[in-house]
Amino acid sequence: MTTPELHIGIPSAYTPSVTLDAPFDVLRAITRRLATTDDLGSVLQSITQALVQRADAAVARVFLLMGDDECEYCRRRIEAGEQTRSTERALHLVLSAEVIDDAGAFHRIPVDSLFPVAVALRLGEPSLVDDWRELPPGMLDPRVTRIWRRHGIVGLAAYPLAVRGESLGAIGYVARRAITRTEYEVLGVFADQAAMAIKGAFLFRELERHRDRLQAENAYLQDELRADLVDVGGFDHIVGESPALRAVLRRVRQVASVETTVLITGETGTGKELVARAIHERSARASRPLIKINCGAIPQGVVESELFGHEKGAFTGALQRRVGRFELADKGSLFMDEVGELPLDTQVKLLRVLQEREFERVGSATPIAVDVRLVAATNRDLEREVAEGRFRADLYYRLNVFPIRIPPLRERPSDIPLLVRHFLAHFQRKLAKPLRAMDPASMEQLQRYPWPGNIRELQNVLERACVLATEPVVKLAEPLRMPASRVSKTGADTAPITTLDESERAHIRRALAAANGRVHGPAGAAVLLGVNPSTLRSRMQKLGIGRGSPS
Template sequence: MTAGTPTPIEPASRRHLDALRDITARITATRDLDDVLASITRGLVESCDAVLARIWLLSTDIECPVCSAHGPVPARGADEGPVTAALHLRASHGSHTNLAGHYHRIRVGALKIGQIAASRTPVFCNNVFDDDRFVDKQWIEAQAIRAFAGYPLIFRDELLGVIGIFSTGAISEHDFQDLQIFADQAATAIRNAQLFAEIAHLNGRLALENAYLQQEIREEGGFEDIVGDSPALRAVLHEIEQVARTDATVLLTGETGTGKELIARAIHRMSRRSAHTLVKVNCGAFPAGLVESELFGHEKGAFTGALQQRIGRFELADKGTLFLDEVGELPADAQVKLLRVLQEQEFERVGGARSIRVDVRVVAATNRDLADEVKTGRFRADLYYRLHVFPMRVPALRERRGDVPLLVQHLLMHLQRKLAKPLRAITAESMTRLERYTWPGNVRELQNVLERAAVLARGPIVDVPDPNTGAMVQAPEHTVFASLEDAERTHIREALQRTDGVIHGPGGAAALLKVNPTTLRSRMERLGILTPRRREFPSEGRP
């Protein structure tokens, strides 16, 4: 052979190189990580005379689907905890396919696989039985293993993992070099698949966030800010300032309509999580069978109608705040899962086995007395104490009557934009009525009362009827009033209609009108109202 003539490649090596090219073509044509890993290990065994081919990827226990499904496996070499990155077995083809075996999790630097990762240097050995780095001599002998080749998977200076190849025959120097080139190509395919998975996850989350925010925009949010200057409200604002800068779980209590959602929004806005999403869930708005799916998401096929994977509200609120409104309405099964998330900050989607770890601050709200709910067994005691870290009671509107004028002014500005009407103020008599009213529906009721009056208003000054009467319809300017006799006739007929024609007795029309039954009969005869004698109670003693 003359100088400069390239060394001819042996036929076996040529087949080996062609097989590696075929594997490369397959793995670059798919974006699914599991498919890429399976194609690499299966191709090495079927095309390159390997007895066993394995791939370990560098990750934490939480990121590893095998650990999430089977529980954490102690690391070979040392166990530094689930948040420490280790080499996790993700693909295995040949004589052993169990991914959760003894060598699933290997510490970087331990054993031959960990040493390859630590040094980022490939290892080549044609006599593994006499090599001290291979500790399981019994397995080597049983499998007739002779040679081993291991390669670090490196993509742009980032260590992804290690490929290990076990063979019963010798590995030539030429094959070892070809496998090194293949390992570099495999690392690129693996990283691309990982990036595609990350992009798909982020796109799904972005789509859900967009849909959620669009829903929030479409919903009627009421007024935007917390309005008032009463001592009761100032005390609440002081508590918000104290707790907002922490990650403590907050439990908002108070009557319906007091503005608990506004308090939750203020806590989020003043917290270090304000750059992320505040996600709201009304726990009483979903059927019992769908609450868990809404909170924690579900996998495709988890139940009838689950046609695709869905990200839950907890996952959507990662790094942000989750507002659980009406938390007292949660069914028992969902309470158990919520307790685990509060304790460990991790959960599984419905129908899934992989644990998902999140960083979520929870603000819960209820108009129930959860302590009483615990006593009756309708609410878990352990969950109650987990939520009851920083309780805040939102005062009722009747406890802050001095805030009514400020609220009215603020709501009128909001209604002016909503109704496109020049609303400036309400009458002095209206303000007096509103300040004296007890407001069982609180601020929400005040908003509704003002809106009804504003709709009926003919000018910029709104006259608000007495909320106690519910008489919201204003009379026209030139109303022809009915006579006193006609009004009395209408009133008696309405009473008779309500009592089904019964006049006497505790539930009769006379008791309803607070008159003597004989007097009522006399007025009915004078007004021409037929006496419904046949419909009286039999106990009255008349035929």
């Protein structure tokens, strides 16, 4: 479990609210504070300040066992290039009360060092030294003994901080005289109080993290439920019996039960999300949600926030902490549609999550570990994207472990009657009309049409026909038009060669002209071109094509 980040410290001019002479009065006061505040820093501050108020006391310190990334002070030094990141956990100073000037020279103490707090943590036992100067040479770190000698330190005491066998850190105490047995016993009680306060703070922060995640997950699932209730697609099942579709479902069964990353490829509207859901529902993660994100529908400036979340104040408009899709999908599956639309810098971070299974929210350097099964989808040719430098080769190889290609509808015309029957049943319920069958001539036309928009286009055509139907046998509302992209290319071989941008610009303009300037909708240019509307808008903006006119 990742240690929650602690923001605690002692003010430079701290004055205790009450002067305490008897140690048990101190203990009672700290116990009261522990029971009435959730401020860990305040409790630890009371403990360390009470300890150094004893006569000839010099330093009282609290260290926590954590990684460099979990320590705010070390993170700042690492980011500034003043410290090298270590993968080993160490004792990090989180609070200190002291009356000597340079006792703060050691912030990070390795667990295997000779510092008394490190020895207490390592052995799991407290230690009391009446006079450190009488110890054999080599038992203490010479760097700290030089400081102690300069300031006249004599007695040492250290207690491990632990709760139910879990090591949390250590508390250290030094004085200019021998430490009495009573002081040593009180230090032990203080250590127990500090350990309980620290563990309570950890649990509270972990509870907060899970609460935030559950709230975000609940909001996400509520949105999904509302979308299902108003969904015009009726995609409750994968419909079809063609050999091409059977081959797809066979691959789904092969990969669903293992943790392999899947890359689903296919044209727009072929049902990539349905295949992703089928993989999830046949996996061991079926009890957890399938979280979805359409990478092509998110502005580039916020795509990392959507994927990884952000901290409050991470950027303008970040008014509160946000849980990202990866965190929502922990122990479940994440479906990343249009993954080919991700910016290159985000591709780097996605690759790191897949390799190391951890990420940081935007505005934070604290890593969050996740266990996510990724299913990605794209209608792009990613091999070509890699060759042209628009997609990282290492990420492509990481995603393309188990590819599944979904055939377009024109490659499985035998499934069209089954799909028509499925949609008619759906629209009969939705529209409360006695819709029984499709007109034979219309059915023949449906099976001849190439369906550039695939099943989604078929669904829209059938819904329009059902809305206009006045009798149980449904007829097409209007003849199906061949898209501009499939018009005969007569004379193309003799046309002058133009740049790729010029060719693409002309092609998009022809599609806009055929769609009467519309980008969205069943007869829009995006459907004619077989691309996502957001992808088409992005290309139009890059090529300088205005939305107001196809010319």
